[in-house]
Amino acid sequence: NAGVTQTPKFQVLKTGQSMTLQCAQDMNHEYMSWYRQDPGMGLRLIHYSVGAGITDQGEVPNGYNVSRSTTEDFPLRLLSAAPSQTSVYFCASSYSWGPSKSRGYTFGSGTRLTVV
Amino acid sequence: EDQVTQSPEALRLQEGESSSLNCSYTVSGLRGLFWYRQDPGKGPEFLFTLYSAGEEKEKERLKATLTKKESFLHITAPKPEDSATYLCAVQASGSARQLTFGSGTQLTVLP
Numbered sequence: 018n019a020g021v022t023q024t025p026k027f028q029v030l031k032t033g034q035s036m037t038l039q040c041a042q043d044m045n046h047e048y049m050s051w052y053r054q055d056p057g058m059g060l061r062l063i064h065y066s067v068g069a070g071i072t073d074q075g076e077v078p079n080g081y082n083v084s085r086s087t088t089e090d091f092p093l094r095l096l097s098a099a100p101s102q103t104s105v106y107f108c109a110s111s112y113s114w115g116p117s118k119s120r121g122y123t124f125g126s127g128t129r130l131t132v133v
Numbered sequence: 134e135d136q137v138t139q140s141p142e143a144l145r146l147q148e149g150e151s152s153s154l155n156c157s158y159t160v161s162g163l164r165g166l167f168w169y170r171q172d173p174g175k176g177p178e179f180l181f182t183l184y185s186a187g188e189e190k191e192k193e194r195l196k197a198t199l200t201k202k203e204s205f206l207h208i209t210a211p212k213p214e215d216s217a218t219y220l221c222a223v224q225a226s227g228s229a230r231q232l233t234f235g236s237g238t239q240l241t242v243l244p
Contacts, residue, residue, distance in 0.1 A: 021176075057236055058236055059137065059237070061234075062232075075231060107177070122179070123179070127174070
């Protein structure tokens with residue numbers, strides 16, 4: 018089924034460890050982004066990309082790196098995990114350089130990350 | 134700074150009991166207001182986009198309306214399957230590539 022696929026669904030890290038959250042879409046969307054969702058707070062934008070080779074920072078980029086070598090994939094790297102990065106991470110994509118008028122963003126099902 | 138405030142934080146309704154969810158926003162030029170539904174353990178699912186004051190959109194038991202300062206999501210005769218968290222987000226003219234989200238309203242519809 019077409020959509021946004023995120024892996025893994027759950028992850029526990031120790032403080033200081035690094036890891037990569039995977040995001041792949043098969044809809045040929047140019048725009049991809051990463052959000053984090055914390056209790057009592059809205060989804061907050063971490064990084065986004067408007068096409069292969071082009072990335073930019075969002076609202077909360079510190080501690081995260083991204084790259085976009087293909088249209089399909091947009092991995093999020095945690096360089097040195099901290100407890101403050103415990104959150105649920107969502108990848109989202111769209112045809113256009115922002116949310117689609119008719120479909121908004123298409124979200125993945127999320128990765129729940131716990132840093133101990 | 135763009136801001137979105139949703140109220141109430143949580144709402145419990147009996148099946149068939151209609152109500153409304155509120156989304157108040159402050160944005161420097163509204164390009165679009167989005168409503169999403171989020172089920173536990175899932176990503177947000179797109180419901181509506183509204184662009185200008187006075188606009189209304191409907192889908193099944195849901196109707197979204199928009200004024201210059203707020204949006205309402207009206208739920209008519211809800212069913213237990215309408216239970217979810219409803220998220221509101223705004224897209225500002227100056228930051229067209231991103232959305233500012235509210236923290237959501239958790240709706241529970243009891244049978």
